[in-house]
């Protein structure tokens with residue numbers, strides 16, 4: 001239609017200029033992402049249409065409202081002038097779906113705004129506000145009111161002016177005094193951050209081509225690189241992730257009825273507990289412009305918490321400088337700190353964020369139930385505790401819900417929303433709306449120990465530790481998983497989070513510590529294999545980064561640079577001698593498969609139990625909360641690319657070798673999916689007799 005319209009306008013002598021706009025206040029979100037996997041639309045090339053716009057003999061002005069993203073922005077780059085609404089956003093986010101701007105954008109953008117800014121936009125995919133676009137020279141004008149009228153005004157003004165200087169393909173790429181050195185440094189940075197993710201590196205190469213070749217040759221290179229990405233498999237994984245994230249917003253009650261989210265403009269929100277999690281939660285709420293009251297049990301803790309929150313908010317405010325939104329946190333109507341429980345009377349929603357202790361949480365919920373107004377929603381920030389048990393301490397279990405934030409809570413996007421046996425649909429809807437307002441990805445899951453994320457993490461970490469018992473080293477295991485694409489492997493992660501966290505939980509479960517029955521075997525618990533290694537480290541005060549020693553050694557307590565520790569190597573070999581374990585060489589394949597396939601196996605068990613309503617939910621949780629590499633699409637998507645028969649065969653093999661490890665025993669659901677012929681991921685749930693029984 002665009003091509004036809006342009007040809008018509010060019011042929012009509014009464015047309016003096018052309019204005020291109022979008023419908024309903026939005027310029028364009030770019031190509032239909034589903035089209036990249038559809039053979040019907042694959043042949044459609046946008047680049048020649050952008051060239052056609054640029055070569056028009058009549059001035060073409062883009063009127064950008066809402067968003068101009070991907071192919072949408074590339075269309076605007078073909079126009080001779082660009083007028084944007086002040087609230088518009090622009091970007092080339094193709095890299096985030098595993099591609100590069102394939103409609104000549106990698107060649108035009110550097111010619112317009114220079115290589116450093118173009119490279120930044122293209123390799124990160126970030127959206128920039130109109131104000132920044134104006135500063136960069138990406139748009140010619142921004143307006144507060146009618147963008148289309150402003151664009152028509154500009155079009156009328158430029159009729160008859162020469163178009164040559166406005167055609168980006170004819171412009172040289174602005175020179176830098178040190179282009180070679182700049183590009184070399186930029187490439188190293190892109191590679192370091194990409195960790196196996198192809199698109200940023202190929203985006204870089206396309207921009208580099210713009211600096212080295214004439215426009216037409218640069219375009220040819222862009223097309224070649226685009227094709228490589230399109231067939232890489234990584235693009236499919238990222239596009240799956242794009243739609244999976246949107247799919248988890250749609251959830252249903254047992255009757256299958258979708259609910260509208262309750263919209264609240266202004267709620268008073270109370271965060272209880274100002275430890276690390278509480279501080280991050282308060283910061284997120286303030287960023288979301290939600291009035292918040294932060295409560296602590298005494299003045300000492302309150303003042304400590306207030307100081308930490310203020311530091312975080314100052315930092316966030318700095319990041320937001322120059323943007324449209326300002327952080328309003330010095331206003332007591334927006335943020336208050338108190339030790340006065342009476343303020344609980346008026347709050348609409350409470351997020352309790354005290355440490356993980358069932359007795360303490362129950363005591364607090366009993367108090368909340370007595371003090372809070374009848375409609376108030378009571379949320380508990382927990383990573384594993386039973387929501388039903390916490391709700392049982394209240395007289396309103398329908399209004400009790402789990403909100404599992406991830407640390408640091410003002411940074412991490414994931415929010416696991418856990419409903420209990422009595423949680424009402426409107427409580428779920430409100431929690432989902434809260435996640436959206438906080439710009440987080442809310443995923444509704446059922447109530448079980450560890451919920452979804454941590455429950456799948458337990459077997460992964462368990463395997464990592466078993467591998468140490470059998471002969472591996474922390475740095476070897478971490479390396480394999482970091483090469484796979486995780487930001488940090490399980491041992492670096494455990495040192496970062498603090499080994500004492502798991503130790504406390506295991507003591508609570510009676511797996512170690514004083515409540516462990518006398519005479520328990522060192523490496524067996526309740527008839528299953530158990531590794532006491534993490535407990536032994538904790539007993540020696542090795543809690544990870546905070547104590548300067550854990551699975552690695554650090555430059556000092558609180559240091560962040562992990563170095564392999566000869567003490568750990570000696571300790572491990574002594575441990576193997578004590579327990580008569582023969583040290584063996586463990587290859588990368590076994591490390592990867594045992595860690596990942598045990599995690600995936602738990603995912604199938606979770607689906608079969610109805611704890612999550614689809615594999616997309618598990619994948620979104622892992623992509624947004626556990627550092628799973630985005631270009632691998634999440635654990636369940638990854639399993640589908642490996643092939644379920646292979647996952648099953650490997651689990652069977654490892655399970656036979658380790659019969660005392662139940663988490664390696666293939667789940668019945670995985671076996672079923674293989675038996676029915678390796679069903680594609682989107683059909684998995686149809687093979688369960690009871691679909692999403694709990695949602």
Ligand SMILES: CC/C=C\C/C=C/C(=O)SCCNC(=O)CCNC(=O)[C@H](O)C(C)(C)COP(=O)(O)OP(=O)(O)OC[C@H]1O[C@@H](n2cnc3c(N)ncnc32)[C@H](O)[C@@H]1OP(=O)(O)O
Pocket residue numbers: 029030031032033034044045046067069070071072093094097101102103243246247
């Ligand atoms: C042949 C041409 C060759 C190459 C050149 C072109 C390449 C490209 O253009 S690639 C696409 C680049 N564009 C994007 O990556 C934009 C992706 N979309 C977004 O970032 C956001 O959706 C948004 C900022 C545009 C809007 O955000 P928000 O208001 O929060 O709404 P949702 O994200 O929930 O989206 C609403 C609805 O629209 C669907 N959708 C959005 N963008 C696309 C798209 N580009 N293709 C297909 N569908 C899209 C989204 O899935 C939601 O629908 P569902 O809820 O049904 O999933």
